[in-house]
Amino acid sequence: MQETSRHQVTFSGWRLAQLSSFRIGSAMVEILATSIWNRIMITTLGLPATAVGFLLALRYFLSPLSVWVGHRSDTVSFLGFYRTSYIWLGRFLTVLSLPFLGWSVILLEADRGSPLGWGVAVFCFILYAIGSVLSGSPYLALVRDSAPREKQGLSISITETVFIVFIATAAIGFSVWMNEYNQAIFWQMIIACMTAGGFFWFLGVLGVENASIPPAVRRTELMQKARQRATWETFRQIWGDQRTRLFFFFLSLSTLSAWSQDTILEPFGAEVLNLPIDITTRFTGYWQLATVVTLIGGAFLWRKRRPEKQTGITSWGLIGMGCGMLLISLEAFLAYGGLITLALVIFGAGFGIYTFGSLSLMAVMATDEDAGAYLGLWTISILVFKGLGNFLGGFLRDLFLLILNFDGTVSYGLTFGLAAFGLFGSVYILSRLDVWGFAQEVGRVDVEATEGQTAAVEV
Secondary structure, eight states: OOOOOOOOOOOOHHHHHHHHHHHHHHHHHHHIIIIIIHHIIIIISOOOHHHHHHHHHHHHHTTTHHHHHHHHHHHOOBTTBSSHHHHHHHHHHHHHHHHHHHHHHHHHHHOTTOHHHHHHHHHHHHHHHHHHHHHHHHHHHHHHHTSOHHHHHHHHHHHHHHHHHHHHHHHHHHHHHOSSOOHHHHHHHHHHHHHHHHHHHHHTTTTTSOTTSOOSOOOOHHHHHHHHHHHHHHHHHHHTSHHHHHHHHHHHHHHHHHHTTTTTHHHHHHHTSOOOHHHHTHHHHHHHHHHHHHHHHHHHHTTTSOGGGOHHHHHHHHHHHHHHHHHHHHHHHHTOOTTHHHHHHHHHHHHHHHHHHHHHHHHHSSOSTTHHHHHHHHHHHHHHHHHHHHHHHHHHHHHHHHHTTSOHHHHHHHHHHHHHHHHHHHHHHHHTOOHHHHHHHHOOOOHHHHHHHHHGGGO
């Protein structure tokens, strides 16, 4: 298969800093939607967490389209660019969605059953989801394009770490800005996200891509069709391996369990622990900051360890997450919030260790010749089940409230307890997986070629 030549790319710290600044806007909008708007809808307005969780999960359900968008950014020029135009189009839709976020609150605050209010909310998150899909894969590809091969994994890891750091920063900043719901302040936050987000999304990629240098691989139409015919057979072969299926189930269950708390964590703090909005908004910041610390620490401590031997590290991360979630469940049953910060730090620390280990395992559980297909399957598994986790947490909370006559302590306790059970179950599944045997059978994985693709899972 013929490929176009690629110009030599040099590593630039300034370029990486510019690309990382793109993540500031993403972090601000993430907190605005998943923390602030989420709590207003569920706690302040008393709307069902199932519906709210479904709307927040829309972008994850559309994640399989990321493969198609990424392929188009490899092969189809749009407005003279292969990456930048797709990114800007996606983020333009994100900016466009934010006023509808505020409008939905106004309409539903006046009438919680307003069809127009729910319609505006649905339209908002459809725009948000499409924007995320359009910009996600091309942005990661642009980060990879901007660095030499040996630095691509490092470049993507740094931009992802910056994203998590600013998630924590935005959570703390917004909690100070609005310690209790105020419609005027919420609109100020929306305008700030549109302005600052738009600024960083525009300048973060401006001039990075040289339109005269195409991506590394450019296939003719005939070659693309031939590859499309082979795709189904490739996936059948991958899925036919029991170890592949087991690893898929491991990723799916661990992701589902880990993210089932995302929609209900802050409402739990408000409804069971009676904490104000400025405190509950910091919950995400606490556990994700702990994730950053252990993720960076793990990369330093275990950087020389063979990725085939990361099973034990991944298991310990899951155990830490399970213990943290179990402690949150216990606090729900007791309606006691004295240890909530400790529980979130334990969960976040385990999440960082698990993330480091699982990314290494994803690189191992792939063959050289079909690395993209394997990693595409792992990526879809994680993003789809992250969305399902967002939805399932809200659904179980509502279901238990209905069954238990609106007993919030037991309902939240059972929901968090089931999440802990799923995390511990993931440890058992991983213990049944012969990672070393798979690695021996397929040969040494080219880490440099796959490292950047595995990091794309966290977008």
